[in-house]
Structures are given as C-alpha cells and as structure tokens.
Amino acid sequence: MTARPLPQLSGLAKEFYGFCKARELRFQRCSACSAWRHVPRERCGECGSADFRWERSSGRGHVFTWVVATRSMHPAFPSSPPVAPVVVEMDEGVRLVTEIVDCLPQELVIGMPVEVVYDDVTEDVTLPRFRRQA
Amino acid sequence: MTGRACIVGIGETRYARDKTWSPTTLALNLDAAARAIEDAGLHARDIDGLMPFPGLSNAEEIAANLGLEEVAFASTVHMGGASPVASLLHASLAVTSGAAKHVLLPAGWAGYSGARARQTVSTEAASMPGGGIARDYYIPYGLTAPPQWYALLARRHMAEFGTRAEQLGAIALAMRKHAQANPNAVMRGRPMTLEDYLASPMIADPYRLLDCCLETDGGAAVIVTSHERARDLARRPVHILGVAAGQPYPADEIVSRKDLFRIGLTSAAPRAFAAAGVRPSDADFAQIYDCFTFEVVQQLEEAGFCKRGEGGAFVENGRIELGGELPVNTHGGLLSEAHVVGMSHLVEAVKQLRGEAGERQVAGAELGVVTGFGDFGDGSIAILGSSS
Numbered sequence: 001m002t003a004r005p006l007p008q009l010s011g012l013a014k015e016f017y018g019f020c021k022a023r024e025l026r027f028q029r030c031s032a033c034s035a036w037r038h039v040p041r042e043r044c045g046e047c048g049s050a051d052f053r054w055e056r057s058s059g060r061g062h063v064f065t066w067v068v069a070t071r072s073m074h075p076a077f078p079s080s081p082p083v084a085p086v087v088v089e090m091d092e093g094v095r096l097v098t099e100i101v102d103c104l105p106q107e108l109v110i111g112m113p114v115e116v117v118y119d120d121v122t123e124d125v126t127l128p129r130f131r132r133q134a
Numbered sequence: 135m136t137g138r139a140c141i142v143g144i145g146e147t148r149y150a151r152d153k154t155w156s157p158t159t160l161a162l163n164l165d166a167a168a169r170a171i172e173d174a175g176l177h178a179r180d181i182d183g184l185m186p187f188p189g190l191s192n193a194e195e196i197a198a199n200l201g202l203e204e205v206a207f208a209s210t211v212h213m214g215g216a217s218p219v220a221s222l223l224h225a226s227l228a229v230t231s232g233a234a235k236h237v238l239l240p241a242g243w244a245g246y247s248g249a250r251a252r253q254t255v256s257t258e259a260a261s262m263p264g265g266g267i268a269r270d271y272y273i274p275y276g277l278t279a280p281p282q283w284y285a286l287l288a289r290r291h292m293a294e295f296g297t298r299a300e301q302l303g304a305i306a307l308a309m310r311k312h313a314q315a316n317p318n319a320v321m322r323g324r325p326m327t328l329e330d331y332l333a334s335p336m337i338a339d340p341y342r343l344l345d346c347c348l349e350t351d352g353g354a355a356v357i358v359t360s361h362e363r364a365r366d367l368a369r370r371p372v373h374i375l376g377v378a379a380g381q382p383y384p385a386d387e388i389v390s391r392k393d394l395f396r397i398g399l400t401s402a403a404p405r406a407f408a409a410a411g412v413r414p415s416d417a418d419f420a421q422i423y424d425c426f427t428f429e430v431v432q433q434l435e436e437a438g439f440c441k442r443g444e445g446g447a448f449v450e451n452g453r454i455e456l457g458g459e460l461p462v463n464t465h466g467g468l469l470s471e472a473h474v475v476g477m478s479h480l481v482e483a484v485k486q487l488r489g490e491a492g493e494r495q496v497a498g499a500e501l502g503v504v505t506g507f508g509d510f511g512d513g514s515i516a517i518l519g520s521s522s
Contacts, residue, residue, distance in 0.1 A: 005259075007270035039271050039387055064389075065290040068339035073279035083276030087286060087389045095390045097272050105339070110293050127274060 002075040006125045012040035019054060021126040025116045027094050029055040038094035059116040060133065061090035068105040088114055088130055102131045139226035140364040140371035141518070142236075143174025143357035144481045149318050149472030151246045151350055162242035162353030163191040164199050166477075170355040171200075175368025176236060181357070183207035183234030185221040187241040187475055188214070189261070196240060207234035213379065214263065214508020215423050216398065217241075218356075218476040219516050220379035225358040235363060241477035242353025250349050263509035264386045281338040281346055281426055283388050283510065288428035289340050290394055294443070299340065301446035302427040303331040305462075306344045306469055308455045309424060313466030315456070315494035320350050321470040345427040347468035354477035356484065361522065372484045375501075376410030376517040378402040388510040395432060395442060398513025399505060403437040410517035414438045417517075418499040419486055420460055421479035423507040424467040433505050434462075437515060456494055464494050476506045480516070487520040 007013050012028075019026040027038045032049035043050050066086040072079040084105040089095045100108065101117060114130040121127055145166045147157075157165075163186065171178055178200045184193040184207070193208035207228045211220045218241055225237035259269035268277075277283065291297050310326040313319035326344065334343040364371035380402035382391060407413060414437060422437075424430050431445035439460065440448040448454075454462035465471045465482040472478060483502045485491045491499075500521070506514040 004276075005269070005273045007274055008266070013266075013270040038390065039267050045384065065286045065293075067277070067282045067285040067289065067341075068336065069276055069278075069282055070335070070339055071337040071343075073282070073338075074273070074276070077276040077278065085272070085275045085277035085282065085286075097275050097277050097389055099275050110290075121274075 004076045004121070006122065009124065012042075015054065016040050017125060020118055020128050021120075023118050025057040025059050025128055026054040027057055027090070027092060028052045036092045036094050038096055057116070058091045061088045061114055061130070063100070063108055063110055063112040063114060064089040064095055065110065066105070066108050084108065086130070096128070099129050100131065101129045138230045138361050139358055139374045140361055141356050141374065141480070141484050142359050142364050142367045142369060142371050143170040143176065144484045145169025145171070145173055145355045146318065146478065146481055147242065147353040149320055149350055149352035149474065151320055151348070155351060156247040157244055157351055159190055159243045159248060160195060160199070162244065162351065163196065163240040163355070166242055166353035166355040167196065167200065167238055167240040170238065170357050173369060174357045176357070178202065181236050181238045183225065183228050183237030185225055185237060185239045186210055187217055187477070188212045190243050190475070191240060196238070207237060213506070213512035213514065215425060215476045216379065216506035216508035216512040216514040218480055219377070219504055219506035219514035222358065222374060222480070222516050223377045223379055223514070226374050226377060229358055229360045235359060237358045238355060239358065239477065240353070240355040241475050243475065244351045245349045245473055246351045264388075267387050279338070281341050284426050284429055285338040285341045286389065287394060287432065291428065291431070292340060295446065297431065297446035299332065300328065301449055302345055302431070303328050304449045305424070305427040305430045305454070306331050308449070309463050309467040309469040311455055312464050312494060313470035315492070316465050316471055319466040319471040320348055321466060341426055347425050347473045348470070350472040352472045352474045352478070354474045354481050356477065356480050370488055370520075372487045373519045373522045374516060375412070375519045376406035376408070377515070378405040378409070379512070379514040381513070382511040385510060385512060395436070397432065397436055397507070397511035399433055399507070399515060400436040400513070402513050403515050406515045406517050407438070410519070412501060412517060414503070416501055417460060417503045418501050419464055419483070419496045420462050420503040420505070421464070421467070421483050422462050422505050423476050423479060424463055424469050425507060427469070429507055430462065433507060433513070436513075437503070437505060456496065461496055464491060464496060479504050479506075483518050487518055
C-alpha cells in the first residue's frame with residue numbers, strides 16, 4: 001500500500017508541525033486584534049495585521065462534523081477499514097481536520113468532547129490527532 | 135448590462151460510458167465547439183474570443199485546431215464547476231465592451247475512458263482547491279476528494295436542520311426521472327426507485343453512490359455575442375439577463391468558515407437577480423450544478439429559492455420534477471445525464487428557452503436559472519430569458 005501522504009514541512013506548516021513534534025498544539029493569534037486563526041496564514045483576515053504569536057492551545061475541543069470515506073479515493077487510504085476525517089472545533093474557536101484515535105466511525109457524535117494527542121508518524125512529522133476527553 | 139449579451143449557439147457531443155469509445159478530451163471540446171458554431175450559423179473564423187474550461191483544454195490548442203488566426207480575447211476562469219457560468223459573465227463583458235465579437239466557451243472531458251476524476255483529483259495536490267492547504271492539512275488525514283469535502287457540510291446540515299437521506303434521494307430520483315426523457319442521457323433506460331437509492335453503497339458517508347455525479351465522456355459548448363450581433367444570426371437568441379459569480383470566505387479552505395453554509399452563490403445570486411429585475415420564484419426552471427445531491431439543496435437555499443434549512447423539504451413531493459413548481463435539471467444533470475462540468479446545464483437552459491427540449495420541454499418556459507458550483511464552494515449564476 002502507498003504510504004500516507006505527509007504535510008510538506010516548509011513555511012508556516014513547518015512551524016505548526018514543529019510545535020506538534022515538541023508536544024505543543026499552537027495556533028496563530030493576531031498580535032493586533034487577538035483573533036485566533038487556523039490554517040496558518042501570513043496575515044490576519046480580521047484586521048490585516050501581519051504580526052502574530054504562536055499561542056498554546058488548550059488542546060481541547062469538540063467534534064464538529066466528519067465523513068466516513070467508505071470508498072477509497074486515494075491509494076494510501078483503503079476502503080476497509082475506512083478512514084474518517086473529523087473536523088474538530090477547538091475551545092479557542094478554530095477548526096481543524098484530524099482523526100479521532102480511540103473511536104470507531106459509528107461512535108462519533110457531533111459535540112463529543114475531545115483532546116489532542118501527538119502521533120509521531122515519521123521521525124520528522126508529528127500529526128495532531130484527538131481522543132475522547134477523560 | 136441587462137439584456138445586452140446573448141447565447142446564440144449551443145453544441146453537444148454524444149454523452150456516454152462506453153468501453154468501445156475513447157475520445158480525447160481535446161476532440162470532445164472541438165466537436166462540441168464545431169457544433170455550437172454551426173448551430174449559430176457562424177464560420178469558425180468568426181470566433182475571436184475563447185474561454186476554455188480550466189485544465190481540460192486551452193485557448194492555444196482550440197485556436198490551432200479551429201483555424202482561428204485572430205483571437206482577440208482568451209481567458210480561463212478558475213472556479214472548477216462554477217467556471218462555465220462564470221465564464222458567461224466574462225464573455226458578456228467582452229462582447230458588450232467590444233473586446234471580442236463572438237466568444238466560444240468550450241468544455242468537456244473524457245471523464246470515463248480517460249483519467250477518471252476520482253484518480254486525478256485525489257492524488258495531485260496541485261489539482262485540488264486550496265493546493266498547499268489541502269496537501270498540508272487535509273490529505274494527511276485522508277480528506278482527499280470532493281464527495282468527502284461536501285459530505286462534511288451535508289452531515290452538519292442534516293444535524294442542524296434535520297435534512298434526511300430520503301430528501302437527498304428525492305434529488306437523485308428527480309434527475310434520473312428527467313434523464314428518461316433525454317435521448318442523450320447516459321442513464322436513459324435505467325430508472326431508479328427510492329429503495330435503489332437507499333440501498334446503494336456508502337461512498338463518503340453520508341453520501342451514497344447514488345448521491346454522486348457520473349463519470350462520463352462528453353463535450354458541450356456555447357457561443358456568446360452582443361445583443362446587436364445576435365439579431366443577425368441564425369437562431370433565436372437567448373438573453374443573458376443577469377449573471378454573477380462569487381466565492382465563499384475563505385475560498386481556499388472549507389472547514390473554518392464562520393458561516394459553514396455560505397458559498398459563492400450566497401453573494402452572487404442577489405446580484406444576478408437584481409440585474410435581471412426578477413425573483414427566484416419567477417423562474418420557470420433551474421439547472422443547478424449537481425455534483426452531489428446535497429449541493430443542490432445548498433444552492434437552492436443560498437440562491438433564494440427557499441430559506442436556509444428548508445431545502446430538504448423543498449425538493450420533496452415532486453416540486454423539482456418536470457410538471458412541478460420548479461423543474462430542476464430537466465436534462466438529468468451531472469447525476470443522470472452526464473458530467474460535462476456544468477456546460478450541459480447552460481446548453482439545456484438554452485434548449486428550454488428556445489422550446490427545443492422535446493419530450494422534456496417545460497411548457498411556456500421564458501425564464502430560467504443556471505448555477506455553477508466548484509472547488510470549495512465557488513459559485514456562479516445566470517438568469518436567462520427567451521426575450522430581452
């Protein structure tokens with residue numbers, strides 16, 4: 001089977017995933033208007049400022065929506081067992097695409113509280129995934 | 135620009151899923167173009183504007199094959215399935231400003247016999263909306279293909295508004311029913327029941343197989359010119375009364391929008407209806423870009439045919455079928471006619487307004503709406519009329 005594709009570690013993605021490797025989930029936060037944002041961007045869409053900090057997230061959020069990819073549409077993701085990309089809305093308000101590691105697709109519920117875990121998928125890349133909150 | 139540009143020619147190839155037929159994508163574009171030129175009563179050399187569909191053909195090869203030595207206006211709109219209707223906006227501006235006289239919009243692809251959509255779109259990040267964003271934040275988690283992106287929205291709509299699978303099924307059934315009255319529809323002769331729909335396998339849950347558009351071979355094209363020039367041509371012109379395009383925000387990322395259901399059409403539709411001076415309820419039919427069933431619900435809501443959250447109920451009880459209040463995709467659409475990247479929706483609207491839709495003709499059709507939908511929710515809409 002084809003290996004799962006990895007993010008390209010360059011630019012802002014390198015910074016985001018670099019924090020994950022260090023066991024920190026950090027999102028950009030505008031230095032001017034304090035708006036959180038994800039995916040990483042050069043400038044704040046709210047106020048236009050180019051100044052930002054990588055601020056530590058609580059790591060907590062809830063399941064916002066998901067899809068169960070029961071028909072493979074990519075050679076690295078087989079139909080069985082199907083991958084279930086989940087959108088998590090963080091307590092800070094930003095949303096990200098991820099997976100829930102301790103939950104079958106049929107157990108997913110909108111609003112389910114989840115927390116980040118770090119998955120070292122290669123020596124260089126650590127992906128943030130989530131599990132049910134204890 | 136009310137009433138100042140017209141569609142004066144339409145062309146379509148055969149639409150098929152046929153293992154003995156393997157046309158090239160370029161040949162399909164050229165065949166459709168040649169038919170549109172003939173339909174308009176023009177000569178190929180009268181075409182001085184080209185707006186090919188992004189990634190399927192380009193102005194240079196179209197011009198070389200049609201013998202177009204003087205192309206004054208060549209451009210491509212990069213809005214995926216919203217491109218053909220958005221191109222109508224650009225073409226209208228070109229012919230009304232004098233930048234071009236006759237603009238050809240060719241489209242089509244060998245989506246069945248060539249590289250299948252599911253293969254190319256899902257494995258090449260550069261071909262995806264969002265590009266690097268998809269590569270770095272979606273694809274590593276297995277979110278790789280259009281039915282998966284839009285299924286995220288469909289599930290949320292179902293949770294927030296109670297939209298049901300049977301309502302999505304009503305859309306698939308209406309398109310299939312209409313295909314039975316279309317000799318060029320791939321699914322003619324293959325009727326569908328709600329039981330068939332519900333029993334079809336899950337593809338990208340909550341999407342079943344029969345929520346998804348077809349993969350087919352086929353090409354379609356239209357020709358746009360000014361109202362003044364249209365009067366001298368062979369066919370009764372169809373008038374572009376209003377046309378607009380728009381993008382969601384952000385357009386390169388689909389999960390982080392404050393308003394998850396706001397799409398390009400949300401802002402484009404009011405502009406197009408205002409330009410035309412009509413309301414959604416005035417339309418005799420609507421050809422809605424139906425890549426997947428839920429996107430029909432979403433576009434009906436965001437274009438203003440019903441309120442947000444009411445799209446599921448709107449499509450029930452035959453309202454969107456021929457004979458209903460608002461026949462939708464009278465040709466069978468991407469779901470049951472063929473996937474011609476949105477251009478066949480324009481062609482069908484012109485046929486209806488010319489009164490040339492045969493057994494699927496909407497009686498007395500004078501005003502029609504056509505939408506396009508592409509990428510992460512780019513939108514376009516045209517209000518077309520049989521008179522200016």
